[in-house]
Each structure stands twice: as structure tokens, then as C-alpha cells.
Amino acid sequence: MAWRPSASFHLWSLFEPAIGQESLHCDMKRGFSKARSQEPAIKALNETNTKQQQIGHLAQKGVYEFHQNNLILDRANSLQQVTEALSLNQEPEEVRQRIISVLKRYQEDPILLGKEIIRLSRGDEGIPKPILIEYSKYQFNLYAATDCIFREPDGTLHILDFKTGKSEFDLRQGYVYLLAASYLYPNQPAIASFYNLENGKRSAEIAATPIQLKAIQIEFSKIAQKHQKNLASYRKNPDLFDQIFPANPGSACRSCSFNSICNYSVIEVSI
Numbered sequence: 001m002a003w004r005p006s007a008s009f010h011l012w013s014l015f016e017p018a019i020g021q022e023s024l025h026c027d028m029k030r031g032f033s034k035a036r037s038q039e040p041a042i043k044a045l046n047e048t049n050t051k052q053q054q055i056g057h058l059a060q061k062g063v064y065e066f067h068q069n070n071l072i073l074d075r076a077n078s079l080q081q082v083t084e085a086l087s088l089n090q091e092p093e094e095v096r097q098r099i100i101s102v103l104k105r106y107q108e109d110p111i112l113l114g115k116e117i118i119r120l121s122r123g124d125e126g127i128p129k130p131i132l133i134e135y136s137k138y139q140f141n142l143y144a145a146t147d148c149i150f151r152e153p154d155g156t157l158h159i160l161d162f163k164t165g166k167s168e169f170d171l172r173q174g175y176v177y178l179l180a181a182s183y184l185y186p187n188q189p190a191i192a193s194f195y196n197l198e199n200g201k202r203s204a205e206i207a208a209t210p211i212q213l214k215a216i217q218i219e220f221s222k223i224a225q226k227h228q229k230n231l232a233s234y235r236k237n238p239d240l241f242d243q244i245f246p247a248n249p250g251s252a253c254r255s256c257s258f259n260s261i262c263n264y265s266v267i268e269v270s271i
């Protein structure tokens with residue numbers, strides 16, 4: 001298969017902060033995770049599931065297990081069965097408690113019950129199949145892993161993204177799903193939304209006109225090209241890493257996965 005530049009919501013979020021999250025943005029994170037990802041120490045950090053990511057995967061898998069057999073939602077011991085399927089007894093106490101609370105909440109409000117589910121991910125499938133996108137003779141692969149797609153009664157495809165923790169819903173991610181759906185399910189109306197499995201918070205439904213999708217496609221094409229330029233510059237001049245991917249030390253460092261190896265990392269002292 002021919003090599004092509006790639007783009008994803010993750011790359012977009014590393015490139016540009018979400019509105020209101022500007023102070024948490026740091027270009028150097030993109031440098032570590034994309035340009036230096038093969039260095040052993042960085043590879044290890046990239047591969048280490050953080051606690052929050054682990055909770056996200058287990059929560060998604062819990063929903064998947066509940067729906068493996070619809071009857072499981074009605075059975076008194078279904079919670080026990082899902083808990084065992086997830087091997088929760090091998091998880092740290094905090095992770096176990098948070099996932100049990102997710103499972104109980106989902107049993108009380110099984111939002112996918114009765115839906116015409118087209119696809120429900122287990123959460124551990126790995127990198128999705130790329131979608132080839134071409135804009136103005138520039139080709140790139142779009143990667144968009146969807147948690148769940150179901151069909152609304154009027155035939156509209158609904159792409160549902162599960163969240164956990166305190167993460168904010170980022171509208172851009174919804175648009176990325178809709179762009180992917182326009183290629184995977186052409187000519188089918190689609191909407192996207194987010195649902196937090198821990199607190200039950202739902203986003204509004206997100207829809208996009210063909211013009212909006214075109215604009216997202218153009219934005220992605222620009223991001224993929226700029227990113228490739230940055231990678232090429234780094235390969236040519238590795239010593240210029242911190243100029244190509246400038247650091248933004250500050251509050252971003254607290255939750256940064258690279259703070260243990262970054263020369264610019266700061267520890268904030270609260271007054």
C-alpha cells in the first residue's frame with residue numbers, strides 16, 4: 001500500500017488547542033509523540049496506558065460486553081458477568097470502583113438498548129482502517145475510530161462517542177466523525193454526539209452541511225501538509241527540535257505524558 005501522510009482528530013488537537021484550552025497547548029508534545037516516537041523512552045511513554053485511558057477502554061468494553069447479548073441487561077447477575085469479562089479484579093482499586101460505577105449507571109440507563117446498532121467497538125481494536133482523502137491533488141489518510149454507530153428511526157446514522165472522566169466535548173471531533181462517515185457511508189445523513197459514561201452528560205447532536213465538511217477536509221489537508229513539513233525539517237535538523245516544536249511550559253506540563261523526559265517541564269508552585 002502506498003505511503004500517504006496521515007491525519008486524525010488526535011493530530012488536529014495536538015496542532016491546535018480547543019477553544020478555551022489555549023494555555024494547555026504545547027507544540028512540543030506533538031514533537032515527542034510524532035517526530036520522536038521511535039526513541040525507546042518515548043515509545044515506552046506512548047505505549048503506557050494512563051489511568052484515564054485505561055478507564056476509557058474498560059468503560060467502552062463494558063458497554064460492548066453488555067450488548068454482546070441483549071438479554072444480559074435483564075439478568076440479575078449481568079453486572080457480575082461483565083465485571084468478570086473485564087477482569088476487573090486485576091485492576092487497581094480506584095479503576096475497579098470507577099468502572100463498577102460506570103457499569104451500574106449503564107445498567108440503569110442503557111442508552112443503546114433497542115437501537116439498531118451498526119457498529120459497537122470493544123475499545124481495543126487498535127488503529128482503524130485509513131480513509132483516503134484527496135484535496136486539490138493532495139492525498140492523505142484519515143484515521144477516525146468510532147465507538148458506536150447506530151441508525152435513528154428516520155434512517156439517519158448516529159455516531160456516538162463515549163467519554164469518561166472530566167474531558168470536555170470537542171466539537172471538532174464530532175466533525176471529524178461526520179467527515180469519515182461521509183466517505184464510509186456516502187449519501188447517508190449522519191449526526192454525531194458525545195456521552196460521558198461516568199457522569200451521564202450528553203452533548204447536543206452535531207450535524208454538518210456539505211460545505212462545512214468541505215471546510216474540515218481543507219483544514220485537515222493543511223494540517224497534514226504542515227505536519228509533514230515539520231517532520232521533514234526535524235529529520236534534516238534534529239538539533240532544531242525545540243524550534244520546530246516550541247515548548248509552552250506551564251500548566252500544560254502537569255498532565256503531559258512527556259514531563260518526565262522534557263527539559264522544559266515545570267512544576268507549578270501553588271500560592
Ligand code: SF4
Pocket residue numbers: 026027028029247248249250252253254256257258259262263264265266
Ligand atoms: S512537559 Fe510541558 S513543556 Fe514539555 S512537552 Fe509537556 S507540556 Fe510541553
